[in-house]
Amino acid sequence: HSHNFTMRCGRVAARLAETAWMATVRRLAVRTGAEGTCSAGSAVVGVQRWCSTTNLGRRLVYNAHGDPNEVLQLQSYDVSTLSRPDQLRVDMLAAPINPADINQVQGVYPKLPSSLPAVGGNEGVGRVAEVGPEVKSLVVGDHVIPAMSSWGTWQTTRACLEEDLIKVPKDIPVTAAAMLAVNPCTAYRMLQDFVALEPGDCVIQNGGNSAVGVAVIQLAKAMGVTTISVVRDRPHLTETVDSLVSLGATKVVTDSDLAKMRARDLLGDLPKPRLGLNCVGGRKLLSLCKYMAHGSTIVTYGGMSRQPVTLPTGKLIFDDITARGFWMTRWNETHSLSERQEMLAAVSAFVRDGKLTMKCREWSIVNAKAAIAAATEEYTNTKEIFVLSGWEDCNSIKS
Numbered sequence: 001h002s003h004n005f006t007m008r009c010g011r012v013a014a015r016l017a018e019t020a021w022m023a024t025v026r027r028l029a030v031r032t033g034a035e036g037t038c039s040a041g042s043a044v045v046g047v048q049r050w051c052s053t054t055n056l057g058r059r060l061v062y063n064a065h066g067d068p069n070e071v072l073q074l075q076s077y078d079v080s081t082l083s084r085p086d087q088l089r090v091d092m093l094a095a096p097i098n099p100a101d102i103n104q105v106q107g108v109y110p111k112l113p114s115s116l117p118a119v120g121g122n123e124g125v126g127r128v129a130e131v132g133p134e135v136k137s138l139v140v141g142d143h144v145i146p147a148m149s150s151w152g153t154w155q156t157t158r159a160c161l162e163e164d165l166i167k168v169p170k171d172i173p174v175t176a177a178a179m180l181a182v183n184p185c186t187a188y189r190m191l192q193d194f195v196a197l198e199p200g201d202c203v204i205q206n207g208g209n210s211a212v213g214v215a216v217i218q219l220a221k222a223m224g225v226t227t228i229s230v231v232r233d234r235p236h237l238t239e240t241v242d243s244l245v246s247l248g249a250t251k252v253v254t255d256s257d258l259a260k261m262r263a264r265d266l267l268g269d270l271p272k273p274r275l276g277l278n279c280v281g282g283r284k285l286l287s288l289c290k291y292m293a294h295g296s297t298i299v300t301y302g303g304m305s306r307q308p309v310t311l312p313t314g315k316l317i318f319d320d321i322t323a324r325g326f327w328m329t330r331w332n333e334t335h336s337l338s339e340r341q342e343m344l345a346a347v348s349a350f351v352r353d354g355k356l357t358m359k360c361r362e363w364s365i366v367n368a369k370a371a372i373a374a375a376t377e378e379y380t381n382t383k384e385i386f387v388l389s390g391w392e393d394c395n396s397i398k399s
Contacts, residue, residue: 055079059155060368063117065107068372072105072120074365079157086134087159090144091389094178095124095153096360097375098211098383104150111149111329119152125168125177126153127389135162143170145181145344147337149329154365156389166337168344172351175385179211179358184347186301186328187215191223194297194324195275199224202270205277206230206288207304208252209240209381215356216277221248222355226270230258230288234379243381247357258287266291275299282307289315297322360385 057079062071082089101121103109128142138144144165146153151164168177191197203220207213208229220227228251229244231237241252253266263272272293278285279302289298289312298321300309315321332340350356360383363371368386375384 057156057158058365059152060120060365061117062105062120065105065112065116068102068105068120069369072368072372074368080159082130082132082159085132086161087132088128088135088138088162088165089130089157089159090126090165091129091157092124092126092153092155093143093174093389094362094385094387095121096179096182096383096385097121097372098123098182100182101154102372102376110327113150113152118150119155119158121153121155121386122146122149122151123178123182124153124386124388125174125180129157138162138165138167141170143168143174143177145177147340148332154368154386156365166340166344169348169352172348175360175362176351176358177348178385179360179383180344180347180351182328183211184215184219184350184356184358185343186212186326187219188343188347189328189331190277190299190301190326191216191219191225191275193326194299197223197225197275200226200271201275202226202228202250202267202273203275203277204228204230204273204288204291205279206255206284207277207279207302208244208249210279210302211358211383212279212301213277214244214247214358217244217247217249218356219350222350226250228253228266228270228273228291230255232379236379240381255284255287263291272296277301278309279304281305281309283310285310286312289321292319292321294319295321297324299324299326301326301328358383362387 055078056076059075059077060072061075062073064071100109104112104122105120123146125143125145128138128140128144131138131140145168147164147166152158168180203216203225205213205216205227208217208231213229217227217229227249229249230253231240233254233256234240237254244252250270253261258266273291274293274296276288276292276296276298278288278298278300281300281303282305284305292298292315300323311323347356359381361374363384363386365386365388371384371386374380
């Protein structure tokens with residue numbers, strides 16, 4: 001009996017060990033892009049593949065401008081040691097897919113990489129993995145974001161100088177940190193820099209369900225400022241409206257409704273907006289401006305319609321509306337590191353306090369084409385984001 005009991009215990013232990021082994025293999029398979037392997041033979045292949053590539057990085061590279069689906073290539077490369085004492089190595093954790101990233105690959109963005117081939121991606125967060133002896137301000141384990149555009153965030157690891165990076169808090173979600181510097185900071189700057197907004201004021205914006213628009217809604221709510229957000233007519237409109245209202249939007253209307261509504265029907269008890277935010281352009285801006293207050297300011301930060309901005313002559317003459325432009329990249333280039341750090345700290349505090357959330361869908365870099373296709377879908381309400389070296393810190397990876 002004792003012998004049989006010992007045999008049974010051995011078989012149980014073996015099954016438990018095999019289960020743990022397979023779980024590990026599945027995790028490694030995801031990281032190497034070999035999702036779906038689950039047989040004993042493929043398990044060994046998956047582990048062998050992982051063990052043979054631990055000194056390799058992966059990146060999305062383009063050698064010429066064009067359609068991202070045609071010019072972007074997934075490339076493996078050697079992770080070399082640091083070549084200079086003032087260098088450090090960053091393992092990228094996550095990097096979103098923004099419209100500007102797509103436009104850069106296409107070659108139609110105002111700021112392009114200085115040379116080709118280039119690695120895609122402008123925004124993301126990484127973890128300092130190694131530092132040279134002359135690095136002063138950063139240590140291993142710090143979370144950092146690029147200090148400049150065209151940094152090439154769609155890669156798993158790279159060496160750089162400490163002045164190429166800005167430290168960000170480690171106590172906010174990795175995906176939030178990866179998306180911190182572009183859309184939320186754009187929203188923050190436009191709410192801070194053009195009109196001295198006070199609690200009770202009103203802001204009107206088109207592109208209300210864009211990443212910037214969603215950030216505007218939440219930051220304005222935290223400031224006690226009401227918002228009127230305009231969205232395009234679309235399938236599942238009720239879901240979009242409900243989502244924006246749940247984030248703090250005061251009112252949500254469609255383009256077609258805005259064009260035919262009277263001011264008192266739209267505003268109700270709200271004051272006329274002192275600040276308008278435009279990311280669409282074209283003639284749709286005429287509808288936005290007709291509701292704005294005397295002496296108000298309209299800020300254009302995008303041009304999704306690809307049409308010239310059209311402003312109403314009467315509002316310019318009789319209501320003295322001011323038209324301005326804003327580009328986050330230019331702001332970063334013309335302001336000091338301390339000013340940028342102050343802005344990032346303020347936006348991070350909104351994230352930490354639960355007053356600013358960013359919806360995203362996570363992807364492995366090996367599925368770049370599917371991720372980019374999702375990012376360029378019409379009427380999307382979710383930011384697509386690559387989960388890179390730090391995949392094990394995140395909840396899921398889309399395959």
